[in-house]
Amino acid sequence: MNEKTLANLEARLRYYEDLRLGPFYRSRAAAPFAEGTHSPQAPIEGAANRSAGRETGAAAIPQRQAMVEPAEPVTISAQSLFEPVERVENDTLERIRGDIGECTRCKLHKSRSRIVFGDGNPRAELAFVGEGPGEEEDRQGLPFVGRAGKLLTQMIEAMGLERKQVYICNVVKCRPPSNRTPERDEMSTCGPFLERQLMVIQPKLIVCLGSVAAQALLATGEPMGRVRGKWFAWRGMKLLPTYHPAYLLRNPSAKGIVWEDLQKVMAELGLKPPRKTGRRTSE
Ligand code: URA
Numbered sequence: 001m002n003e004k005t006l007a008n009l010e011a012r013l014r015y016y017e018d019l020r021l022g023p024f025y026r027s028r029a030a031a032p033f034a035e036g037t038h039s040p041q042a043p044i045e046g047a048a049n050r051s052a053g054r055e056t057g058a059a060a061i062p063q064r065q066a067m068v069e070p071a072e073p074v075t076i077s078a079q080s081l082f083e084p085v086e087r088v089e090n091d092t093l094e095r096i097r098g099d100i101g102e103c104t105r106c107k108l109h110k111s112r113s114r115i116v117f118g119d120g121n122p123r124a125e126l127a128f129v130g131e132g133p134g135e136e137e138d139r140q141g142l143p144f145v146g147r148a149g150k151l152l153t154q155m156i157e158a159m160g161l162e163r164k165q166v167y168i169c170n171v172v173k174c175r176p177p178s179n180r181t182p183e184r185d186e187m188s189t190c191g192p193f194l195e196r197q198l199m200v201i202q203p204k205l206i207v208c209l210g211s212v213a214a215q216a217l218l219a220t221g222e223p224m225g226r227v228r229g230k231w232f233a234w235r236g237m238k239l240l241p242t243y244h245p246a247y248l249l250r251n252p253s254a255k256g257i258v259w260e261d262l263q264k265v266m267a268e269l270g271l272k273p274p275r276k277t278g279r280r281t282s283e
Pocket of ligand 1: 145
């Protein structure tokens, strides 16, 4: 290896350390939802082919299946950024949607086309919570249907699940202008509806996608690097934050650690990890 390559490599590893990705490059765990990097046997194969745009950067090597503890203890109890909602007797998703109505409670209503309530199995054992709708979600009225959504679908399929088996929703139900981060007042206005949704569905596990969802539900200012991959107790459910799929589109190398997080979720749900696969040689 010449000096320049070595310097580049060192810089890259320092960058990974900054992102707290040490376990990724040291463990060399595969991210089977990394488009173009999974083996033909990986369950994501079909889904990856459906998606537009190729990504590179995730390790294409066998998964370290033994690394996942079957039941990691819940370590921290958390409150959400918004006040706990009063119990609504016999609450249902339909009733919550009705209560939201054609909402004008916060300024996000001014620029939205559609309220994006949530989608999926109302009895799901697993719920994913994102930040807020983007352009495509605002157009279709469904969560996670844009580029990040396609990646989320691949992640779900890599876990051996179908998208319709899980529930997907967001902290805010209206698209923030130019996809900016939702503001605190918007989150605390919309948050109680999210809380009611989760209380009605009562998933066994909640995965927070990205720091906005994690900070909203855990009421923490901790950066994602500190909370990701940890279990929290939230209103009697188990919650695990991980990186947002949009972050993975920008930083494909983080797919490895997200996959480690998802394997913890799989272990909790009793889902078997995909079969071990051989190292690809064509990268
Ligand atoms: N990002 C989110 O956080 N939610 C969506 O629904 C889409 C993109």
